[in-house]
Amino acid sequence: MNYVITKLLYEGKAKKVYETNCQDVVVIEYKDDATAFDGTKRGIINNKGIVNNLVSNYFFKILESNKIPTHFIEQIDERKTAVKKVQIIPVEVIVRNIAAGSLCKRLGLEEGAILKRPILEFCYKNDALRDPQVNQYHILALELATEDEIKKIEEYSFKINDVLRNYLKQVNIDLIDFKLEFGRYKGEIILADEISPDTCRFWDVATKEKLDKDRFRRDLGNVEEAYMEILRRLGLDKKVNKFNSELKGE
């Protein structure tokens, strides 16, 4: 279908969201802007928007084929995708397989420690409060979601972990952890936002090399290369060619 962008609804840290001529549909545009540590660190990762758009759409299609309902409709161009307009549930879901990032400090774990069971965490999406960790009871008391919604969100999140973890293993990537957002669409909970190197930790299985936004967060260098490597592992690098020959230096 031909969705016509009518107005910028929201500009976030990494994406813009546009209204379209269809009231149930918004267009997401992926930017190259990168932020970390609650927005205190800022920078640009060249072509990040293109990579994240492709990678996220690719994962969402895999998830759809595994019976996870998502907001994905269709890609519009290299940085833009049409998605179902949801009412975002202001709760971020984090799923962790291996200890990394804030968890290590919080629980005194070594980075890389294998968790005996995946850990699911909720954060209240609230910049002023710096996205505090919450549990299901906080979510119910604050009326951010209902009991049934929380149950669905947990169920989907663990399933997404299984599907993506198995998939990524085949291309020699360990899925360390990732962040999800869900929304309400016509009375149902569906997966929204993005799944990309911005929102996941990906480590090379053999070398443990980080192939995600931690390269930016921690100034590890080769940031753009890491994003491109994810594209390559997923076999999506040829696709970019179609949109953006500059990426390959042509």
Add this chain to the structure above:
Amino acid sequence: MNYVITKLLYEGKAKKVYETNCQDVVVIEYKDDATAFDGTKRGIINNKGIVNNLVSNYFFKILESNKIPTHFIEQIDERKTAVKKVQIIPVEVIVRNIAAGSLCKRLGLEEGAILKRPILEFCYKNDALRDPQVNQYHILALELATEDEIKKIEEYSFKINDVLRNYLKQVNIDLIDFKLEFGRYKGEIILADEISPDTCRFWDVATKEKLDKDRFRRDLGNVEEAYMEILRRLGLDKKVNKFNSELKGE
């Protein structure tokens, strides 16, 4: 029974725990020492140990009669009680009815805000990590408790909230929030530690006056008087007489 103290097992911030001639039984001795803010603030609250011993035992007996299994066996003297020796689960359970303390800052709530539903929180009992908030998945991954144990602990905690809230309402006290510890005893989960003005927030229903350790934490004055007032409301002040006439200035 006559339990004979054989050895000091552990001295904590507020209590001492002694081994006895019976291997399944320890004696808890309540001290007047008070600490707050992860032990950074320290002081003495005169007769606190006597009040907490009486109050805690009183609540534990009420809970037992409401089918909550507890460690309580029998009071030995004004500061000492014989309890079942448990393997403490290193998780503190906090139940909240009204927003107060750390929750307000964390979630941007006014102190005194009525929560639409009681909130249950878990903290990993670990001084070095400053008792970080955790959820059931952290507890499982760290193998602090099993799924069945967590379920039992949640069920008991909400039931304890109902019983104590209703009970305290009758003596014009609002139960704002409280902290519990559970332990394993002969394969079962039972309530351990204490329930007292040290571990609860109690507000006078009419005046909202604080009758708990917040008077010490926040230097509100009349700390000893608040602990004594709880004793009076529960009708336990006459009991103290028996042990300690000094308390009443005789």
